[in-house]
Amino acid sequence: MSDWVLRRTAARVVVLDQHGHVLLLQARDPADASKGQWWEIPGGGMEPGESSSEAARRELYEETGIRDAEIGPCVWTQHARFTFAGWRFDQHEHVHVAWTDRIDLTTLRPGGLEAFEAMAFGANRWWGLDDLLGCDDAVLPRRLREFLPDLVAGRLPDAPIDITHVDPELPF
Numbered sequence: 001m002s003d004w005v006l007r008r009t010a011a012r013v014v015v016l017d018q019h020g021h022v023l024l025l026q027a028r029d030p031a032d033a034s035k036g037q038w039w040e041i042p043g044g045g046m047e048p049g050e051s052s053s054e055a056a057r058r059e060l061y062e063e064t065g066i067r068d069a070e071i072g073p074c075v076w077t078q079h080a081r082f083t084f085a086g087w088r089f090d091q092h093e094h095v096h097v098a099w100t101d102r103i104d105l106t107t108l109r110p111g112g113l114e115a116f117e118a119m120a121f122g123a124n125r126w127w128g129l130d131d132l133l134g135c136d137d138a139v140l141p142r143r144l145r146e147f148l149p150d151l152v153a154g155r156l157p158d159a160p161i162d163i164t165h166v167d168p169e170l171p172f
Helices: 052-064 115-120 129-133 144-152
Strands: 005-016 022-028 037-040 043-045 070-084 087-099 121-127
Touching (some): 037 121, 121 129
Parallel strands (some): 005 087
16 A cells, blocks of 8 residues: 555535435445445545536546536535555545436446546445435445435535544554
């Protein structure tokens, strides 16, 4: 693993369909099979001059192929530290909510995955809130289950909520 740490700002997006289901991507770390698999919301690093909503839209397209989503406000923020593909990341995330009609995920093709993302991502799935709350699959953000019910119910915060999860096992 590299000693170098990539510090960046990122945008993520909680995508909801008209039935209140959330879109999650199944992922794994291609450089560390011991981490197992998890489900995550789309997102990634912001480009210079890009707003968080623009980055959320771009990342949604790059990772899922979805173009027709209404990107809403930033509802959550978090400071995430993690390793992926042998690299350490220290990033500040802006998490937006977005809405789209239910899309048949078998027809979607990502619009521009990086090499490690292509190796990392597996299935996409629309999760019903009860199904997600009732399973013990790992999810990112880690506090997704805690804060998702309000979004599904249409209760958006007046200002972004910090959902940072502190992980004492990370070395930096």
